[in-house]
Amino acid sequence: MTNLVDIPKVNAKNMTEKEYFYGHKACAGCGGSVAVRLALKVLGERTYTALPAGCMSAVGFIYPQMAFNTNALITTFPGAASMASGIAAGAKALGQKDVKTVVFAGDGGTADIGFQALSGMIDRNDDVLYICYDNEAYMNTGIQKSGLTPYGTKTTTTPAGENLPGTITHKKNLFEIIAAHDIAYAATASIGYPQDFMNKVNKAKHTKGATFIHVYASCPTGWGTPTETSIEIAKDAVDCGLIFLAEYEDGEYKLNRNPKEFASVKDYLKKQGRFKHMTDEDIQCVTEHRDKKWARMRKQWL
Template identity: 50%
Template sequence: MGKLTIPQEELMNSGHIGCLGCGGTLAMRYLLKALGKRTMITIPACCIAIMSGIYPRNFLKVPLLDVAFETTAASASGIRAALDAKGIDDVYVVGFGGDGGTADIGIQALSGTAERGDNIIYVMYDNEAYMNTGIQRSGATPFGAWTTTTPVGTTGDFKKRPKKNMVEIMVAHDIPYAATASVAYPEDFVKKVMKAKDMDGTKFFHVFSPCPTGWRYSPEMTIQIGVLAFQTTVFPMYEVENGVYRVTKKPAKRKPVADYLKLQGRFKHLDDETIKIIQKNVDRNWEMLLAKAEFTKKFAE
């Protein structure tokens, strides 16, 4: 791929009502830069649905359909079918949901869309909890995290199960393209969208979108948190094209996960033993990812 220029055109107006330092809004902004204005987008109940503006305001310069929480993918399929019926074939159709709306309540509809191979782009902007309703745990909340429904308390009741791996779930649907991305690395994200947008079938992006409000850090640190998630490989950058894994960006030297955890209030209750468990899991996941990339290389077309 040649030198990348991120398009200058803004398809998201300023003046949204998101929190200071919101990662999710950056995900939307970069996505639309990569896709251009011949794009239709559907959004379920989530932070973006609110911050896009209360009636009659709207922060997008592309057609937007707000839909019910669990219907993002089915709605995108419906838009695509209508465009197909009308013979319109030069419009990108996007489902843009949060982690709860995607990995939990919306997973059935998403699985249906991916299994049918409907020609849409699905973006999960992941802030690792139900942030719009006030920081309740989701299937994408990481092991160890405090949320308002895993409140730690006096019994150590933090999230005890790992984050649901949505990219793996989507890869299992035999879709042409699934990838992670981060708002801390817009070039990587935009490049991936541009690479995949014209592929036929369902394309899936898991976009790491730090949330100062829910993760309990100061708003100016959103990008720093994203960088650390990458450098510690808590959230690695990779893509899976037709089942072939490729790590798109490797840290020069992996940093300890404690560097990432200690900046966030949601992990402040963790003792050294628990942090060791998290480090072990992150190490294992990273090695497995590298092994998958190595193993699947020979299947590249």
């Protein structure tokens, strides 16, 4: 196996100018499409790309205007991981060398409907990189709550009103659920830290077997944020500690950023239409949950 430490780092200077995902119909400022675009720049031509139902498949494959410059395929909604596993197995059985299969699935496609197949894929250690672009709700169908929608979010199925603050559950702990499979490599990332994300993709590319990246990807349409702030808001999420950057490698967790102080949670939330209604009490609930999580991560991972 390649020593992951020795892989040349990807940066703005050496990254390819080739585009593998363009001409699609995503909303202006779409964070998911940034994640796909950057990841494919790292993965390159010899990539089979599989996407379940979701924003990126909806905007990328409208016949006859195909937006992927790599081989690409829309999968069944619950079967992204298994269809990708089949691609990888088929390629192997046909003797194809130097091939990577990648999945780009949304938060609902990953943490909810596609989870069983994903668990099976990791269990079999199939040679697939699974990237979950997390915009924290079912955006393609019109902003409905998923298993990764955070507490307090107003969605079309968790409306905020006098009786409820919007979503009443916290995000599923996806990264650790994946790591609990004892996967060869898993990471969290944010499009607000693109170089970190791309280098994690690069590590996964050079890891044989099942790998997973959970990348935070903003959605101006669903979040109620200006289109030009998509990268900024994805960075804010990390800086205020609601999203963390970490890796799981060789059975060990690693916190990539462990700031002494967090930026304001309230500032991050109040920039977004989906959180506008939140009371100080709601924000307190979110902050406490963050602090508890970080205390545990610092205790167990450092």
